[in-house]
Amino acid sequence: MPWFRAAGSTSNAGDREERRSTPIGAERDPKRVVAFSDAVIAIAVTLLVLEIRPPEDTRHLWQGLRELWPSYAAYFLTFLLIGQMWVNHHVMFDHIRSADRLVLLLNTLLLMQIAFLPFASAVLASAFESGHGERTAVLFYGIAYEVAAILFNVIWEYARRGRRLVDPATDAAAAAAISRRFRPAPVWIAVGTLLGAWHPVLGIAVLAAFVPFYWWPIKGEIASIRRARERAGGEPAAS
Template structure:
């Protein structure tokens, strides 16, 4: 193996760690009510934090799942993959802050549009990086366990994510509740399997 070509298992390992930490930090942004005398009311008043936590955690879960879908088919990690994946992890590590801003905005009733747009832009950037990584990998670094149809199916799913998240972000800037609803619909759709993601037996032709 050449100096500039590396085992992608190490990329997956550090990515799993960063994603796991980001997902765990999300719950730390939910702080218990200070007034225990009216605890039930205080807990119910935290609904924006629960919403931000649930939406963000499930989106992070999708990032994790689709990251594995990609790297199941990448045979080597060159320097470009390392760079793009590092930027992706930097973006993911920002998510606990974005989720906290979203929860605070809905709880206070101010800045909801800005909060939804910022939250959406973080995931939009992640989707853009997925597309860049897959575009680079499909031209240089794919293994032989996936055929051209599978390569195109994964690429189409990643492209649709970019469009979907971009639309949700724009809608969130106009009507925050609608933006969050479109993000929620994205979660439901993107847990569906991708045709061809598990590969096939036989040699891979050039995609």
């Protein structure tokens, strides 16, 4: 009887571990997820330029074009930030071998937030053009990015937990390197947003500084790809 109870206990523990490590819903090839995401992101960056309205007074066209500088600045910053999201989305899904139901849901929420960014960018530009509501506009803009940054972290950490959905070729060091790159983003954006609520230009400067840092390659990920190719007998990846 003691053996039976121990065996039953071990079996139950195994069942609990299996439930914890089993993805939610059927696993699917992430290629279609990436293709759909690329399409949504492409539409989002295209919509950015449509928010720049040409001056109505063509008699003073040059002056009118100069006065649109907040729209140009918002377009430039937001395009680079969304482009950065596109790159890091590929970084993430290059290491995810399959997507379960929760990954699909979280990715849908992320795309919904990215599609919202052209509106947030238009609000920001309009406030700086009018000279009114800049603090609120920066706060609104920052919150939109904050939600996207949080969703990035949630998707990746969920996928890598227990290595359930991560490609077997992605070692623990590479997964940790990607996490280290993603984790500071919500804090960085939150700081910029709060500073923007106090001093709008300073807040935008902090958010803009986010761009070069997150375009920088992830060294741990590159090293992992090199090791995987070397194990497979291929050429080492370029650094």
